[in-house]
Amino acid sequence: MKLRKASAAASAAIVLALTATACGGGDKDEKGSGGDGNGKVTIGIKIDQPGLGQETPDGYAGFDVDVAKYVAKELGYDEGDIEFKEAPSAERENLLRRGDVDFIVATYSITPERKEKVSFAGPYFLAHQDLLIRADDNITKGEDLNGKKLCSVTGSTSAQNVKNKIAPKAQLQEYGGYSECLTGLESGAVDALTTDDSILAGYAAQEQYKGKFKLAGLNLSNENYGIGIKKGDTELQGKINAALEKMEKDGAWEKSVKEHFGPAKYKYEPAPAITEKS
Structure with missing residues (x-):
């Protein structure tokens, strides 16, 4: 009798354990890598880029x-x-290194220098560096920036590209965000804002800026946007690459591009091939 009771108790304990496993964090474990283990994922984005x-x-x-x-x-x-x-821009590598975010989708150009600190998936978009200038300005080539006040954000590769390769005598002014550069451009405090044409097109299309600014139409560099991940996370890299390929194939990529860039009449490039693979 005592043996039967003990066996029954053991069986009940096993059933309870199995039930707890099924109802406990099992569904969380099915979440893809890149989350916090509690069914949540933190993604770094820009919040001031229309x-x-x-x-x-x-x-x-x-x-x-x-x-x-x-x-x-x-x-x-x-x-x-x-x-x-x-x-x-200036904090993206730190956010990944500290684990503050699981991955970053924030106009994050893939460069050799950045790949020394973080890894990338993608790219998922190809932009070109350009200039945003006042509508009545006549800057037609990069060299015209010599002696002009050039604005970009701290941590961006765009302004340094102009200073190092195109207009060494440009007066570089770096601000914390693109909105500050736009205010300076509108007031005349700066003569041009440089970054990727995709970002500039978004600003130029805003209602409050219509008719005030224009893109110079210069392809000063190629900027392949990648999804930033922690250095060496090949598992997450592969899963994100698969997601990006699916997004392009099922039409969601094209739909989103047209929705967000169409109003600015921005001539975007086709979805680029995935190159960041381990």
């Missing part, structure tokens, strides 16, 4: 935000599982 990543009264919107959501969904996360975190 058309790409912008904070609005209804949440975050833009092409990069769409890419981030699509990738998160393919990794096994619902939209409610996503926590977006601002990723300023």
Whole structure:
């Protein structure tokens, strides 16, 4: 009798353990790598770039935000599982190194220097460096920037590219965000804002700036946007690459590009081939 009771108790314990396993964090474990282990994923984005990543009264919107959501969904996360975190240009490597974010989708150009500190998936978009100038300005080539006040954001590769290769006598002014550069351009404090044409197109299309600015139309460099991940995370890299390829094939990439860049009549490049593979 005692043996039977002991056996029954043991059986009950096993059933309870199995039930707890099934109801406990099992579904969390099915979430893709790149999350915090609690069914959440933190993604770094820009919050002040219209058309790409912008904070609005209804949440975050833009092409990069769409890419981030699509990738998160393919990794096994619902939209409610996503926590977006601002990723300023100068802080992107630090955010990844510290583990503050799981990955970054924030107009993050793939460069050899950055690849020494972080890894990338993608690229998912090809932009070109250009200039945003006042509508009545006559800057027609990069060399025209010599002696002019050139604005970009701290940590961006764009301004240094101009200083080092195109207009060494340009007076570089670096601000914390593109919005500050736009204010300076509108007031005359700076003569040009340089960054990727995709970013500039988003600003030029804003209602308050219509007719005030124009793109110079210069392809000063090629900028392949990648998704930044922690250095050496090949598993996450492969999963994100698969998500990006699916996004292009099922038409979601094209749909998002047209939605966010169409109003600016921006001539975008086709989705680039994936090159960041381990």
